[in-house]
Amino acid sequence: xxxxxxxxxxxxxxxxxxxxxxxxxxxxxxxxxxxxxxxxxxxxxxxxxxxxxxxxxxxxxxxxxxxxxxxxxxxxxxxxxxxxxxxxxxxxxxxxxxxxxxxxxxxxxxxxxxxxxxxxxxxxxxxxxxxxxxxxxxxxxxxxxxxxxxxxxxxxxxxxxxxxxxxxxxxxxxxxxxxxxxxxxxxxxxxxxxxxxxxxxxxxxxxxxxxxxxxxxxxxxxxxxxxxxxxxxxxxxxxxxxxxxxxxxxxxxxxxxxxxxxxxxxxxxxxxxxxxxxxxxxxxxxxxxxxxxxxxxxxxxxxxxxxxxxxxxxxxxxxxxxxxxxxxxxxxxxxxxxxxxxxxxxxxxxxxxxxxxxxxxxxxxxxxxxxxxxxxxxxxxxxxxxxxxxxxxxxxxxxxxxxxxxxxxxxxxxxxxxxxxxxxxxxxxxxxxxxxxxxxxxxxxxxxxxxxxxxxxxxxxxxxxxxxxxxxxxxxxxxxxxxxxxxxxxxxxxxxxxxxxxxxxxxxxxxxxxxxxxxxxxxxxxxxxxxxxxxxxxxxxxxxxxxxxxxxxxxxxxxxxxxxxxxxxxxxxxxxxxxxxxxxxxxxxxxxxxxxxxxxxxxxxxxx
Numbered sequence: 001x002x003x004x005x006x007x008x009x010x011x012x013x014x015x016x017x018x019x020x021x022x023x024x025x026x027x028x029x030x031x032x033x034x035x036x037x038x039x040x041x042x043x044x045x046x047x048x049x050x051x052x053x054x055x056x057x058x059x060x061x062x063x064x065x066x067x068x069x070x071x072x073x074x075x076x077x078x079x080x081x082x083x084x085x086x087x088x089x090x091x092x093x094x095x096x097x098x099x100x101x102x103x104x105x106x107x108x109x110x111x112x113x114x115x116x117x118x119x120x121x122x123x124x125x126x127x128x129x130x131x132x133x134x135x136x137x138x139x140x141x142x143x144x145x146x147x148x149x150x151x152x153x154x155x156x157x158x159x160x161x162x163x164x165x166x167x168x169x170x171x172x173x174x175x176x177x178x179x180x181x182x183x184x185x186x187x188x189x190x191x192x193x194x195x196x197x198x199x200x201x202x203x204x205x206x207x208x209x210x211x212x213x214x215x216x217x218x219x220x221x222x223x224x225x226x227x228x229x230x231x232x233x234x235x236x237x238x239x240x241x242x243x244x245x246x247x248x249x250x251x252x253x254x255x256x257x258x259x260x261x262x263x264x265x266x267x268x269x270x271x272x273x274x275x276x277x278x279x280x281x282x283x284x285x286x287x288x289x290x291x292x293x294x295x296x297x298x299x300x301x302x303x304x305x306x307x308x309x310x311x312x313x314x315x316x317x318x319x320x321x322x323x324x325x326x327x328x329x330x331x332x333x334x335x336x337x338x339x340x341x342x343x344x345x346x347x348x349x350x351x352x353x354x355x356x357x358x359x360x361x362x363x364x365x366x367x368x369x370x371x372x373x374x375x376x377x378x379x380x381x382x383x384x385x386x387x388x389x390x391x392x393x394x395x396x397x398x399x400x401x402x403x404x405x406x407x408x409x410x411x412x413x414x415x416x417x418x419x420x421x422x423x424x425x426x427x428x429x430x431x432x433x434x435x436x437x438x439x440x441x442x443x444x445x446x447x448x449x450x451x452x453x454x455x456x457x458x459x460x461x462x463x464x465x466x467x468x469x470x471x472x473x474x475x476x477x478x479x480x481x482x483x484x485x486x487x488x489x490x491x492x493x494x495x496x497x498x499x500x501x502x503x504x505x506x507x508x509x510x511x512x513x514x515x516x517x518x519x520x521x522x523x524x525x526x527x528x529x530x531x532x533x534x535x536x537x538x539x540x541x542x543x544x545x546x547x548x549x550x551x552x553x554x555x556x557x558x559x560x561x562x563x564x565x566x567x568x569x570x571x572x573x574x575x576x577x578x579x580x581x582x583x584x585x586x587x588x589x590x591x592x593x594x595x596x597x598x599x600x601x602x603x604x605x606x607x608x
Contacts, residue, residue, distance in 0.1 A: 014331070017338060021119060022158055028111040029158065035104045036167030040174045042097050047308035049090040051301040053083065112155030119154050123147045123337060129345040132412045133371065138340075141224035146337045150216065153333035161327045168316035168323075175316070179306060185288050193281040194317055197274060201321040204270040208325050211263045212332040215256060222252035267325060274321055278314045285310045358423045358438050360388040360519045360550030362409070367418035369404060377416070378404045379573045386566070388423075388519075391551045393561030396570035402554045405570070406522045409552065410439050422520075440513035442542075444524040444554075446505040453482055454489040456508050460516040468515060476511035477541045478504070503538065510541045521546060523553040539563075 022029060127135075127143050135143070180187040229245040289303045298306070363385040370377045379401045386392055394402045407413050408420060411427055420427045427435060440460070448456050457472055458464045464472075469489065473479040481504055485491040493500060500508070513521060523542060543563060546553075555561045569576040 014335065014338075018154070018157065018334070021122075021154065022115060024118065025111050025115055025158075028107060028114070029163065032104065032107055032111060032159065033163050033167065035100065035107065036163060037170055039097075039100060039104075039167070040171040042093065042100060043171070044174065044178060045093045046097075047305050049086045049093070050308070051305040053086045054301040054304055108159050112159040115155050115158060116152045119151045119337070120147055123151055123340055126341055126343075126345070130343050131345075132407070134343050136371075138343075139224060141227045142220045143340065144227075145220045145223050146340050149219070150333040150337040153330035153337070156330035157327060157334060161323055161330060165320050165323050168319045172316035172320075179310065185292070189281055189284050189288065193277055193314075196277055197317050197321040198324075200270060200273050200277070201324040204266060204325040208263050208266055208328050211259055211266070212329040215259050215263065215329075216332055216336055218252055218256040218259065222249060222256060225249045225252055270325060271322065274318055278318060281314060282307075282310060357519050360438075361421075361423050362386040362520075362550060363421045363424075365419050365421065367408065367415045367420060369401075369408060369413065369416045371413075377573055379408075379415075382418070382575050384568065384575060386550060388550055389548055390566055391546050391564040392553065393564035393567045394552060394554045394570065395561060395567060396576075399572075400570040401573040402570055403524065406524065406552055406554065409520075409522065410436055410441070438518055439520045439522060440516045440518040440545075440549075441522045442506070442509045442513050442524065442545075446502075446509040448493050448500070448505055448508060450493060452487075452490050452492055453485065453508065456493060457489075457511045457515055460512055464515055469511075472511045472515035473507075475514045475541065475544055476507045477537050478507035478511050481507075506538055507541060510538070510545055513545055519549055521549045521551040523551065525554050 124147055127147065176187050176191070225245065225248045229249065286307065289298070289306055292298045293300055293303050364382045367379060367382045368377055369379040382405070394405060396402055404413070408415060409427075411432060414428065422430065422435070422438070449459065454466065454469050457469050461468075466489070470479065473482055473489075482488055482491075523546075542553075546563075551564075553561060553564060561567055
């Protein structure tokens with residue numbers, strides 16, 4: 001397919017998608033369009049008082065017949081009365097235009113903000129349902145930029161772009177008709193210049209489109225550097241790399257500035273050419289108009305009226321020709337935001353669901369996994385079975401696939417080969433939301449939210465009562481330190497929980513798991529970042545939490561797996577053994593030489 005045809009097809013698709021997104025706002029957009037149409041007759045009225053004053057006050061022309069029909073018979077008998085009528089007409093027109101501008105401004109503001117609000121909400125809803133693989137590929141900064149900064153371009157296209165251009169077309173036609181009624185020669189001049197303006201606009205649009213693509217990409221990459229510098233500010237300070245982060249950000253900003261200046265120079269040149277073209281048309285209209293006055297074909301008032309209309313006739317042409325290239329930036333932004341919607345939601349969700357509480361039997365059947373088609377396998381041919389209620393410790397060197405294994409359990413990813421069963425049912429046959437409702441997760445890097453302590457504990461069960469929240473905190477050995485906080489359970493945690501220690505955040509996460517009361521539990525190195533004393537408190541809480549739950553615990557410290565019934569040993573993505581002997585597991589995981597070619601030993605039943 002040729003490039004022009006491809007571009008036209010993409011444009012048609014874009015407008016169809018925008019029409020669908022704007023469907024809830026069609027009444028408001030229609031109102032804006034109707035108001036914009038009303039502006040045309042109001043604009044046509046603006047020069048009339050000047051014409052009447054020149055022809056009927058300074059000159060000796062009679063008042064227009066339409067005005068005489070509206071006035072009492074004696075109203076226009078003297079020059080003073082005609083001047084007062086003219087001044088009143090001018091004030092009335094100005095009042096109508098002010099009211100019209102107010103109504104248009106309010107409706108445009110509401111409609112534009114509603115479009116952005118709905119579009120951002122749709123993007124966030126969709127982004128949260130994308131797979132981790134998509135988020136890993138895109139990065140949170142790029143996704144955030146598209147939601148927060150690209151989405152508002154929808155109002156730039158619909159409210160401040162398309163509708164003004166459509167109304168400008170109708171305004172131009174109305175102005176052209178009125179001008180033609182007065183002097184067809186002057187209207188011909190406007191028609192001759194119109195194609196020139198549109199050719200200039202089309203040429204400018206092609207040049208700025210690619211530039212805006214580059215600018216948006218540079219904006220997104222600069223935001224990534226900024227987020228990394230601020231979110232990892234402790235590491236930046238610890239290594240003394242403030243100057244490095246400054247230079248990285250400034251480099252991206254300089255590249256963006258250079259590209260923006262290049263775009264500005266293209267658009268400035270375009271505006272100069274537009275201005276010169278319109279000035280040429282105005283000069284030609286003035287020459288023809290004066291000639292017609294001298295020939296007695298039109299009056300001086302008619303000439304003033306026509307010149308005012310010519311200025312207004314060129315204004316829609318100027319607006320249309322300048323909007324076309326200006327819209328390119330908004331089009332680029334909207335297409336970037338829509339590309340986020342084009343990402344397929346995670347893993348499908350066509351399962352039958354399971355509203356009941358599962359028993360918790362887990363089995364892996366020849367499970368392998370790799371993150372991409374060209375990537376290496378992270379897990380290879382894992383086969384094992386875990387009965388309900390068992391405590392399973394997962395050990396092995398870094399990079400052996402421990403975290404990937406538990407990510408498969410919650411279907412953050414699906415196996416590349418093989419299948420995982422829960423209570424004998426393939427995980428893919430469960431409805432995704434129902435499957436994840438069967439798990440509680442206490443991650444290694446505890447995520448807390450910028451709300452209260454109570455809000456964080458109740459994150460998995462927002463409808464929980466205060467008594468249930470307090471009971472969960474007590475079970476997690478968190479009630480005592482929470483009670484000492486200024487507002488106890490109503491204390492705001494702050495951004496990323498900076499007001500709490502690592503151990504306190506971990507106990508908040510354990511309380512959250514207690515409150516959710518799911519039959520399966522995943523503990524990702526729960527004591528990796530706490531001291532010995534805090535470890536003892538956390539292990540006491542986790543021991544209570546694991547009771548009567550199928551538990552998978554990733555651990556680097558041997559003390560955390562001492563209470564496990566079984567220990568699953570991984571190395572280089574392969575299952576070495578599933579045993580109840582801690583010493584044997586340690587020997588296999590940390591003392592034996594790595595043996596990538598060693599096959600797994602088939603289906604390993606648990607040692608009872």
